[in-house]
Amino acid sequence: MYKETSVRSVMKTISWRFLATLTTFSLVWIFTGKIDTALTVGGLEVIIKMIIYFFHERGWNRIKWGRKHIEPFVVWITGLSGSGKTEVARIVTEKLREMKINADHLDGETIRDIFPRTGFSRDEVTRHIERVGLLASRLEKNGVFVVASFISPFSESREFVRSLCNNFIEIHLATPMEYCEKLDHNNLYSRARAGEIRNLAGVDVEYEAPEDPDLILDISRDGIEQTARKVNFYLKKFM
C-alpha cells in the first residue's frame, strides 16, 4: 500500500510554485510596467504561498471526498477443461491491473499446488471450491478484485461461493466439448478416455452448466483475446 510522504508534498509545492510565480511575475510586470515591483511581489509570493500550499496539500490528504470508491468483485470463470479459462482470466487480470486496479488471479492449477492434498472426488472437489471461495471472498472484502478460473463443475459449490461474495460475477466459458477435446492441452481427455484419470468434467462427471450466468462466451467462436475483451468490457459497468 502507498502513503503520501511529506517529501512528495514538498516537491509538488516547489514544482507548482515555479509555474505559479512565473505567472504572477509576468502579470505584475505587464500591468505595472515595473520589473522591480514584479520581482518584489513575485519574491514574497514564493515564500508566503509555498507555506500556504504545503498546508493546503496536507489538509486535502485528510479529506476523503472525491475519492471514488470502487466496490471490488469476484469474477468467476467456469467451464470445461480446455475451454480457455486460464488464458482468458490472465488477460482479464492484466487489463484490470493496467487500469491501476488491485487484481489477483486465482487459477485451478496453481491453487491446487498450494492448497495441499486435495483429491478429485466429487466431495473433495466441492470442498476445494468452497475453500477457494473463502479465499476469493476474503480478498474481495479486503479490496482485492479477484478473477478466478476453475472448472468448478457443480452448481451447488458455485452457489456457495456466490453466497460468500459481495459482488459475484459468473462467466460461463461454454466452448464446445469437441473443441476442448480436440486441442486436449494436457492430454486430460485422452487419459480420461483411457481410464487413466477419473472425475474429469464432461467425461465421467457431469459438468453442470450455470443456469443464469452473467456472460456466456466461447473461445472457439471469438478466440482468447476477443473473449477476454468482452469480459473486460462487461466489467466496466461495475467500475
Place this chain on the structure above:
Amino acid sequence: MYKETSVRSVMKTISWRFLATLTTFSLVWIFTGKIDTALTVGGLEVIIKMIIYFFHERGWNRIKWGRKHIEPFVVWITGLSGSGKTEVARIVTEKLREMKINADHLDGETIRDIFPRTGFSRDEVTRHIERVGLLASRLEKNGVFVVASFISPFSESREFVRSLCNNFIEIHLATPMEYCEKLDHNNLYSRARAGEIRNLAGVDVEYEAPEDPDLILDISRDGIEQTARKVNFYLKKFM
C-alpha cells in the same frame, strides 16, 4: 479501493485559488498602492492559474515518486487456548486500521466456521493451518496486512506458513497454562480434563512453543491492552 476523481481535483483547484489569489491581490495592492491594478492582476491570475493548477494536479497523480510503499506483513499470534490471542489480535488490527492501514484479522474460531468441515486431529489441524497460511499469504501479496490468531500448536505448520509469507512476524503469547486454565473461557480445559473433547493443546496434545519468535508476551503479566500496545509498538519498525 479509491480513485482520485476529476471533481475532487476541481474542488482542490478552487479552494487553493481562493487562498492564493487573496495573497497575490494583497501583495500587489501593498506594493503598487493601486487597487485597480491589484484587481486586474488578481482577476487574470484566477483564470490562468486555475487552468495550470488543474493540469499540475492531474500530472502529479500519474507520478508514483514520494508515495511511500509499506510492505505488508503477516503477524502470527500463537499460544494456548485462553492465552489472549483473539483479544490482542483484535486490538492490534484496530490500531492498524486507525493508521489507515488495510488490515484483516483471521481468527481461529471464526475461520473454522467458514473453512468447512475441519477436524481436530493432528493431521487435520496441520492442514487447517496450512490453508489459513495460504489465505494469509495471498492477502499479504495483495497488499493486505494480516493479524492471525491461532493456537497453531505445531512448529512444522507454523514454519510452513512462514515459508509462504514474505514478511512473517511470529508472536508467542506465552501466558502460563495455569492462568489460561483458571479463566477457562469456553470451558475447553474442564471438558478436555473430563475427556469430553480431545486434542486440546497443553492437555492431550503438546504445544510446541516457537523457538525464536519475534516477541514473547504474557497477558497474565501485562494485561490485554498493554500486550496489544507492545505488539503495535514492535510493528512500527516494519512501517
